[in-house]
Amino acid sequence: MGRPAHGSDGLAGTEARPVHRRETAEHTTTRAQRAVAAYLLVGLALLGAWSPSSLGATLVGAAMVFLTAYMVLRLTLVLASRGYRTPEQEPVPDDELPRYTTLHPMYDEANMIPVVVAAMEAVDYPRDRLECLLVLEERDGATVAAARAFDLLDHFRIVVVPAVRPYGKPKACNYALQHATGDLAVIFDAEDRPEPQQLRKAAATFRAAERRGDRLGCVQARLVFDNEQPLRDGEGRTRRDDDGYDVRPTTWTSRLLGNEYAVHFDLVLTGLARLGLPVPLGGTSNHFPVALLREIAFEREQMPTMPDPDDGSVGAWDPWNVTEDAELGGAIAAAGWRTTVLDSHTDEEACLTARAALNQRSRWVKGYAQTSLVLLRHPWRTARAMGPLSYLAFQLQVGGTFVSLALSPVFWGLFGAYLLTGSDRIASLFPGPVYYAGMALLVVGNLALLTVSLYAAESRGRHGTVRHLLTVLPVWWCLLSLATYVAALELLVPSWRPSWNKTAHGVRHLGMGRRLALASATWFAAPEPTPVRSVAKPAVRFLPPDRTAPVLATGYVAPGVVAPRMPARPARPVPRPVRGGARPVVREVPKAPVRWLSEQSREAVLV
Structure with a gap:
């Protein structure tokens, strides 16, 4: 098949469209955005000085309108996902399959080299048409040494990214893209285990779209956290290795993270794809035509630290955006291309602790906020490129996630404070219709979110997750709001936490029952006899x-002596003189x- 509707000088078979100039998130806000924010704050301050109750009612009303729009969009996408049809695929013979490049960005993951190699060896794709790039950081000598020491097959190549700021996954992917020789490209993280037929399905989907004249720019596979539930043996017991560690570590955190993925990929993204709206891509298992990535790449002056490539492109991923995948999904839509969800999955590893999940979610929410702020720099121009409805839906997806998680604890706090105190000041914030609308949003909205989560868990057969959703889901929502506040602090004070919040993979874990058993054996064991020193x-x-x-x-x-009665000792013992000198006293x-x-x-x- 060769290139699927792509040429070296652009994308063939498509009508001419105005080029949408992308902007990076190197700076959180622009001078114009800061000026607009300052004017808005001054206006609110004047309103508060004139009538504090009017200011409070205005802020509450605006927040409720925004939350209502966000909730309506989410429920609409969930309902639309029920009618989603898998994209048409046209089987491609082996001798016509396009050349595929897989990118594997890794940092501080020397232990994951065998996992990556094993996962790609399980993929069903001709080896002479497959190129696997291990994208490693120059400053990570341990992983580079482990990759070079490993007996890699011929279709594996090591790409060492120079130690130039900004660090992170998007900069590594940009550098690796300059070395890619494939017609199609896909990103896999170190812990990813794609379905063996995924590359063939993606190639068949692109070929069918080419035959229809469809502008298909990305194919997103579904992501599944396989440690959402433990791996059990035939008797229903959790399988462990020789050291007592769970073969598939599972915690309440991994269960709720897995449920989030089920909602996001099975319901939200499929609903967006069915309605033809922009899709905020996942961080992995997204397949692209390489020519498209080079066509929508950033301009040379936007990335001065990147080396000059042969084809003139610099990179398709924003190296300053910590959710570069979501931003790329918007850029594909602005360029007039469509994204669909593939009927294939990739197994991943979820975080096992609440702290790791907090770091990961704070990075994701921060990246969504960065993407939203970048799109707000030139809203009219971006809306014309995407389409007004698509622009609004995409902003509600990325910016609405940040705002809704930030506002949720505020409304819950006001509700709880009013129940405890009956304050008239709080009541003045919710006059008449606003109060009833707020109560409906509070009750119906939260029940709807719970119902969607339960539906997603049951649709994937995760029956064990239902119990956790009914017990700890409010705690999980509080954790997500805390991650949002951490992300806001990082945006306001970049020097506070400038590094990439990387998620560790390949973590060994003892199950709760095993840990309690070991602890109880230590607590209640009989004390050992104390040796006589x-x-x-x-x-x-x-x-x-x-x-x-x-x-x-x-x-x-x-021993052997009978003690006689001892006479009373005199008050003052008088030493007896002996011949030859004084005798020592006993x-x-x-x-x-x-x-x-x-x-x-x-x-x-x-x-």
Whole structure:
């Protein structure tokens, strides 16, 4: 098949469209945006000085309108996903399959090299048409050394990214794209295990779209957290390795993360694809025509640190955006191309702890906010490129996620404070219709979110997740809001946490039952006997054997000797003079617990 409707000088078979100039997130806001924000704050301050109650009602009303629009969009996408049809595929013979390049960006993951190789060896695709690029960082010597020491097959290549800021996955993908020789490209993370037929399905989908004249720019596979539920044996017990660690680690965090993926990829993204709206891509398993990536790449002056490529393109991913995939989905839509969801999945590994999930979610929410702010720099121009409805839907997806998670604790706090205090000031924020609309949004909205989560769990057969959704889902929502506040702090104070919040993979984990068993074995085990330690022998002077040893305070006497009655000691012992000089006085032994040992002649050991 060769290139699927792509040429080296652009994309063939498409009508001419105005080129949409992309902008990076190197700076959080522009001068114009800061000026608009300042004018808005001044206006709100004047309104508050004139009528504080009017200011509060205005802010509450605007927030409720925004949250209502966001909720309506989410529910619309969920309903639209029920009628989603898998994109048409046209089988491609092996000798006509396009050349495929897989990008595997890795950092500080030397232990994942065998996992990546094994995952790609399981993929069903001709090896002479497959190119696997291990994209490694120059400053990560351990992973580079591990990759070079590994016995890689011929279709694997190592690409070392220069240690030039900004660091991160998007910059690595941009650098690797300059070395890609394939017609199609896909990104896989280190822990990804794609379905063996995924590359063939993607190639067949692109070929069918080419035959129809469809402007298909990206194919997104579904992502699945395989450790949403534990791996069990035939008797229903959790499988563990020889060291007692779970073969497939599962926690309440991984279950709820897996449920989020089910909602996002099975319902939200499929609903967007069915309605023809822009899709905020996932960070992995998104397939692109290489020619399209080079056509919509950033301009040379926007990335001065990138080396000059042969084809003039610099890179399709924004290296300053921590959710470069979502931004790329909007750029594809602005260029007039469509994204669809593939009937294929990729297994991933979810975070196991709440702290790791907090770091990951704060990065994702921060990237969504960055994408929204970039699109707000020139809203009319971007809306013309995407289409007004598409632009609004995309903004509600990326910006609405940030705003809704930030506002949710505020409304819950106001509701709880009013129930506890009955404050008239809080009541003044919700006059008449606003109050009833707010109560409906609070009750119906949260029940709708819970219903969607339960539906997504049941549709994937994750019956064990339902119990966690009914018990800890509010705690999970609080965690997401906390991640949003962390992301806001990172945006306002970039120097506070400038590094990429990387998620660790290949983590070993002991199940809760196993940890409790080990802990209880330690807590309730019988104490070991305390060994008798030898101590320094006290300075004791024994009388000659022919004389009776004095009875000590402990009541013990020399073995085999009957203690006579001891006469009362005089108040002042008077030494008796002896011939040849004064005789030394036998002083009383200090009162201490002494045990006589029969096996050693007349020796004492302190107990």
